[in-house]
Amino acid sequence: MLPVWIVGIGLPLAVGGVAAWLTMGSMEVYGALMQPPLSPPGWVFPVVWSILYILMGIASVLVWKSDAPEEEKQHALRLYGVQLIFNFIWPLLFFRAGWYGTAFVWLLLLILLVLATTAAFRDIRPLAGYLLVPYVLWLLFAAYLNAGVWLLN
Secondary structure (H helix, E strand, O other): OHHHHHHHHHHHHHHHHHHHHHOOOHHHHHHHOOOOOOOOOOOHHHHHHHHHHHHHHHHHHHHHOOOOOHHHHHHHHHHHHHHHHHHHHHHHHHHHOOOHHHHHHHHHHHHHHHHHHHHHHHHHOHHHHHHOHHHHHHHHHHHHHHHHHHHHO
């Protein structure tokens, strides 16, 4: 039982960790850009993302371990996997490539995927859906920040 939780929580943390490693040093570049109002200090990002990845992992395990029909669980977990891939690619577009406009469009697609995942998770285990709400809210804030950086730089 414990390995399920380790894999479930470890997977999104690993996705975030590899993306962070691939964009290492980018917070200095980000800090030098013109920022929109309400931009948090750089140290906030890894803290918030770590919490969000843990919540995502818990939600995914709740879905995987649920008594829902297998087809419904597989659909929800496929959506989850696709949004994790989109999540992984966004910082590469924004931080590594500096493609702020492309990253913004990509982020909008990610938000749609996460909303679909949230709905699918909620239908299987309401708590799993609720655990993704902070993620959705953070992505909306990230979209504001991304758009601001794109327009100001």
